[in-house]
Amino acid sequence: MHETPVNNESNSSKSLDKADVLMNAALEVFLEKGFHQTRIEDIIAKAKVGKGTFYLYYKNKEEVVDRCLENFRREIGKTLTWVHENVNEDADLTDVFLSEAKMLAETLENNQIAGKFLFREGRAVGPSIDKKMSDYYLELVDMSENTLALAMAAGLVKKLHPRVSSMCIIGGVVQIFYHWLEGDISSDVDDLLRETVRFYSSSLGLEFERGA
Amino acid sequence: MHETPVNNESNSSKSLDKADVLMNAALEVFLEKGFHQTRIEDIIAKAKVGKGTFYLYYKNKEEVVDRCLENFRREIGKTLTWVHENVNEDADLTDVFLSEAKMLAETLENNQIAGKFLFREGRAVGPSIDKKMSDYYLELVDMSENTLALAMAAGLVKKLHPRVSSMCIIGGVVQIFYHWLEGDISSDVDDLLRETVRFYSSSLGLEFERGA
Amino acid sequence: MHETPVNNESNSSKSLDKADVLMNAALEVFLEKGFHQTRIEDIIAKAKVGKGTFYLYYKNKEEVVDRCLENFRREIGKTLTWVHENVNEDADLTDVFLSEAKMLAETLENNQIAGKFLFREGRAVGPSIDKKMSDYYLELVDMSENTLALAMAAGLVKKLHPRVSSMCIIGGVVQIFYHWLEGDISSDVDDLLRETVRFYSSSLGLEFERGA
Amino acid sequence: MHETPVNNESNSSKSLDKADVLMNAALEVFLEKGFHQTRIEDIIAKAKVGKGTFYLYYKNKEEVVDRCLENFRREIGKTLTWVHENVNEDADLTDVFLSEAKMLAETLENNQIAGKFLFREGRAVGPSIDKKMSDYYLELVDMSENTLALAMAAGLVKKLHPRVSSMCIIGGVVQIFYHWLEGDISSDVDDLLRETVRFYSSSLGLEFERGA
DNA sequence: CATGAATGAGGCTTCATTCAT
DNA sequence: TATGAATGAAGCCTCATTCAT
Numbered sequence: 087m088h089e090t091p092v093n094n095e096s097n098s099s100k101s102l103d104k105a106d107v108l109m110n111a112a113l114e115v116f117l118e119k120g121f122h123q124t125r126i127e128d129i130i131a132k133a134k135v136g137k138g139t140f141y142l143y144y145k146n147k148e149e150v151v152d153r154c155l156e157n158f159r160r161e162i163g164k165t166l167t168w169v170h171e172n173v174n175e176d177a178d179l180t181d182v183f184l185s186e187a188k189m190l191a192e193t194l195e196n197n198q199i200a201g202k203f204l205f206r207e208g209r210a211v212g213p214s215i216d217k218k219m220s221d222y223y224l225e226l227v228d229m230s231e232n233t234l235a236l237a238m239a240a241g242l243v244k245k246l247h248p249r250v251s252s253m254c255i256i257g258g259v260v261q262i263f264y265h266w267l268e269g270d271i272s273s274d275v276d277d278l279l280r281e282t283v284r285f286y287s288s289s290l291g292l293e294f295e296r297g298a
Numbered sequence: 299m300h301e302t303p304v305n306n307e308s309n310s311s312k313s314l315d316k317a318d319v320l321m322n323a324a325l326e327v328f329l330e331k332g333f334h335q336t337r338i339e340d341i342i343a344k345a346k347v348g349k350g351t352f353y354l355y356y357k358n359k360e361e362v363v364d365r366c367l368e369n370f371r372r373e374i375g376k377t378l379t380w381v382h383e384n385v386n387e388d389a390d391l392t393d394v395f396l397s398e399a400k401m402l403a404e405t406l407e408n409n410q411i412a413g414k415f416l417f418r419e420g421r422a423v424g425p426s427i428d429k430k431m432s433d434y435y436l437e438l439v440d441m442s443e444n445t446l447a448l449a450m451a452a453g454l455v456k457k458l459h460p461r462v463s464s465m466c467i468i469g470g471v472v473q474i475f476y477h478w479l480e481g482d483i484s485s486d487v488d489d490l491l492r493e494t495v496r497f498y499s500s501s502l503g504l505e506f507e508r509g510a
Numbered sequence: 511m512h513e514t515p516v517n518n519e520s521n522s523s524k525s526l527d528k529a530d531v532l533m534n535a536a537l538e539v540f541l542e543k544g545f546h547q548t549r550i551e552d553i554i555a556k557a558k559v560g561k562g563t564f565y566l567y568y569k570n571k572e573e574v575v576d577r578c579l580e581n582f583r584r585e586i587g588k589t590l591t592w593v594h595e596n597v598n599e600d601a602d603l604t605d606v607f608l609s610e611a612k613m614l615a616e617t618l619e620n621n622q623i624a625g626k627f628l629f630r631e632g633r634a635v636g637p638s639i640d641k642k643m644s645d646y647y648l649e650l651v652d653m654s655e656n657t658l659a660l661a662m663a664a665g666l667v668k669k670l671h672p673r674v675s676s677m678c679i680i681g682g683v684v685q686i687f688y689h690w691l692e693g694d695i696s697s698d699v700d701d702l703l704r705e706t707v708r709f710y711s712s713s714l715g716l717e718f719e720r721g722a
Numbered sequence: 723m724h725e726t727p728v729n730n731e732s733n734s735s736k737s738l739d740k741a742d743v744l745m746n747a748a749l750e751v752f753l754e755k756g757f758h759q760t761r762i763e764d765i766i767a768k769a770k771v772g773k774g775t776f777y778l779y780y781k782n783k784e785e786v787v788d789r790c791l792e793n794f795r796r797e798i799g800k801t802l803t804w805v806h807e808n809v810n811e812d813a814d815l816t817d818v819f820l821s822e823a824k825m826l827a828e829t830l831e832n833n834q835i836a837g838k839f840l841f842r843e844g845r846a847v848g849p850s851i852d853k854k855m856s857d858y859y860l861e862l863v864d865m866s867e868n869t870l871a872l873a874m875a876a877g878l879v880k881k882l883h884p885r886v887s888s889m890c891i892i893g894g895v896v897q898i899f900y901h902w903l904e905g906d907i908s909s910d911v912d913d914l915l916r917e918t919v920r921f922y923s924s925s926l927g928l929e930f931e932r933g934a
Numbered sequence: 935c936a937t938g939a940a941t942g943a944g945g946c947t948t949c950a951t952t953c954a955t
Numbered sequence: 956t957a958t959g960a961a962t963g964a965a966g967c968c969t970c971a972t973t974c975a976t
Contacts (some may be wrong), residue, residue: 261468316939773963
């Protein structure tokens with residue numbers, strides 16, 4: 087469809103930084119056994135490095151999650167930015183939602199492990215991560231609320247309570263994405279996204295069917 | 299509004315079972331410090347019993363959560379049952395949703411601590427609780443899906459994908475309730491519920507405004 | 511053959527003292543799980559009494575063993591005394607040994623559980639029981655030594671080192687009895703005893719075959 | 723007398739394996755306080771290592787005994803093998819017994835602590851060690867029985883019941899050695915062994931006196 | 935006498951973290 | 956940098972013992 091946002095970060099073409107190797111190993115184990123059931127030893131075993139090496143790159147397990155959360159936010163952020171910058175001013179809103187959903191799904195698919203882990207356990211890692219997750223969630227709600235408020239003011243969508251609507255939408259979408267990642271949803275991803283967008287288009291009084 | 303469902307179980311109003319005393323103490327500490335950061339000693343200190351006493355009633359911390367989850371499901375179940383049994387056959391659907399929401403809010407308020415804790419950390423307690431939580435969530439989605447499918451077939455609500463719609467609704471409602479419990483939402487609870495119901499009524503093509 | 515020594519002790523014809531009920535229950539569990547692996551709770555469960563009741567009769571597990579050891583010594587003592595008192599002055603020594611062996615076997619059979627337990631674990635119960643067991647063992651060796659020394663002096667048996675001979679005999683006989691109780695020996699008990707006596711008769715230069 | 727069997731195993735004379743250091747420390751404490759009265763902390767204190775270090779080498783106290791028992795069997799085995807390989811075909815049987823006894827006494831003296839501990843408490847450590855001890859004992863009896871049966875068939879020793887004789891001999895010898903290790907026997911070890919062999923030579927109809 | 939709920943000292947075991955190589 | 960043997964603080968859990976009924 088479009089050129090996707092590029093990841094220019096891990097520059098040296100060859101291999102991941104050892105910090106990344108450790109992070110990925112850690113996330114895999116976190117998913118398998120749960121964060122609190124994971125011992126440093128499990129991580130270094132999966133990463134195939136010595137025990138001391140872990141401490142060369144991270145102070146403790148939480149720091150790994152911290153880095154992972156930052157990565158995740160950055161990736162999602164890049165996607166959202168890209169969508170906003172490339173959205174056609176006079177495109178149908180439903181189409182915009184649909185492409186946004188597709189881009190997000192793609193990004194999530196590329197960050198599956200981090201995504202699953204953060205959704206599942208992020209809140210329970212510890213107070214500092216909990217705070218960051220909460221803040222991030224409310225940040226997303228705020229963004230959505232602002233957009234909705236503008237759209238309502240412009241008469242582009244039905245007038246509803248912008249904050250409540252945002253929470254309903256973000257809450258629902260997050261759950262949809264989560265259960266999709268978890269494999270709890272059998273339908274094809276394109277169907278899933280289309281039906282999800284149709285649901286919220288209906289909520290907002292957009293005549294989705296026109297385009298179908 | 300109506301007579302609320304009665305709890306005839308813990309008979310004599312006076313003395314909680316010591317298992318309950320321990321559970322409540324445990325939940326309070328879980329909320330304060332997080333499940334995995336809580337030591338048995340924290341629990342027995344809050345419950346004002348000796349260390350061995352804890353093990354007279356529970357095998358470990360997880361078992362407390364298990365009991366708590368069962369309690370929670372039972373309470374929510376009682377509420378949902380009551381609503382279904384007391385719903386007026388020809389009542390406006392929007393009104394039904396609103397009363398259901400109010401009843402649930404009341405039940406949640408009565409089980410605040412358990413609710414907050416389960417939402418926050420349930421998935422991270424351990425694999426067995428994780429499984430139960432997942433199953434419970436999907437059970438709720440199933441229930442909702444069945445109801446929606448019937449309503450759609452009867453032409454009472456707009457035709458959408460019933461499962462996706464259910465997940466959007468349950469996901470959003472759960473988030474709304476969670477953030478309300480967490481105190482992240484400033485609005486008055488009645489407003490909140492009304493606006494939430496208005497959002498989903500709109501999704502389903504119900505003319506909420508009539509009743510407003 | 512002869513009237514056996516009578517147990518006039520547990521007088522009241524009806525039932526065991528509760529201390530005995532507890533001791534027997536304890537010994538059974540000791541045999542099943544080992545002394546140190548046995549908890550007071552196992553004992554009172556087998557004895558079908560309340561937890562506090564145990565402490566009405568015994569200060570701790572060791573005291574049960576102590577009582578058991580005293581019982582055992584008394585029973586063996588009664589048997590040895592009876593043999594000595596009823597031995598025919600001019601009987602063949604081999605015959606004397608054989609009837610002594612038979613009486614002891616009978617007594618051991620009547621005190622199987624105590625016997626097995628004491629042989630197996632007596633030494634490991636604790637220092638005080640260990641001491642008593644050791645002393646008892648050496649007491650038996652002394653008795654045997656005295657008898658042998660007399661018999662050697664009287665020319666009734668071959669001249670050997672009386673103490674070493676006693677230790678060889680007591681050591682071997684104890685092992686024979688132990689493995690018989692444990693069921694490690696398949697032969698008929700009469701054969702076993704006869705062969706055992708034949709072995710030691712041979713050691714002492716008694717012509718066992720005459721009587722066979 | 724002869725070159726003794728060499729221990730080529732723990733190669734460089736200097737540093738015991740830390741597992742051995744721990745085992746020796748453990749055995750010393752076991753002897754002092756008894757196996758079940760010994761806490762891990764006693765062992766690591768004697769071994770002068772940190773608490774965690776113990777668990778680097780053993781899963782628990784029982785595993786130490788297991789290793790010790792294997793060692794012990796190996797040492798005794800090496801001695802028996804050496805005796806069998808170096809026995810002079812036409813040597814007097816009594817002489818063979820005497821040298822065997824001396825070799826065993828030497829081996830036991832080199833493994834005093836393990837020997838005392840295993841004799842005293844081996845059976846009471848736990849079911850798995852109990853089984854191994856029992857099996858080992860019966861293995862020794864079997865070996866002795868086979869040898870005796872051959873000797874009886876060849877007319878080298880008096881015809882007696884081979885199994886019963888073996889049990890008498892092994893049982894007695896074990897006791898003799900045990901009480902010697904325990905210091906319960908005052909006589910000089912050479913006297914002790916000579917008298918013991920004289921006793922069993924007499925049992926088997928060997929004219930020990932010839933050689934004396 | 936008999937009971938069993940409650941207790942807390944005691945010992946086990948894990949695992950994050952250090953540090954000498 | 957990288958390693959992994961060694962450590963000991965921390966928390967779990969058991970179980971002997973008490974005591975109010």
